[in-house]
Amino acid sequence: MASVLLLLLPAACLHAGNSAGSNRVNTFGVKQPARLSGVQLSSIEIPFSFSFPWELAKDPQMRILWRWQHFFGDDIYNSSSGFIHEHFKDRLILNWTQPQTSGVLRILGLKEQDQTVYFCRVYLNTKHGLEKWQSMHGTRLTIIFAVSTTMQSPSIVTSAVTMAGLEDTEGQRNPSLVSLGATVGVVVATAVLITPVYVMLIFLRWKKRPAD
Known part of the structure; x- marks a missing residue:
């Protein structure tokens, strides 16, 4: 009985080994980066590669979707x-040729609506028939929004504010100088009005003095 088990054991191990090897040989899939980011209005490239175990037909007719x-x-x-x-009209370029x-995949002129997940799908003819498969998780694309070109730099804004201040100063003059000028004007006007009154009072007093 023990000898029979020893004879069966190598056969079982050999069968398991062939099964594992078969699984490795029969692997297929599509590889893509899990995440990518691109700046709005610029372009980005999503690389991909695929593998398969089957023997290709004479005309494999590989297709990438x-x-x-x-x-x-x-x-x-x-x-x-x-x-x-339609959303990607004139904005998609596939850099790939059969049998690579x-x-x-290149996306041009990135838009806000392009922020989503992208999946590569492969079709090809084998000696056993048509095979097709695609990436399970795809590539999640994040769009980084560009700074508006209409925004001015801090130096320009500061310069504009400074120039505005200078223009106001030139138009209105220095507030302290304006205040001083107004004060001097009031004093002069008061002196002009009061001086004749004092002169008249002095003259009347002189007239009322008794003659010697």
């Missing part, structure tokens, strides 16, 4: 038909 928003989202690009989603297993 891209989806957005979620795993079953709308297609935004199809390499075989040249389809481009890696490439780059």
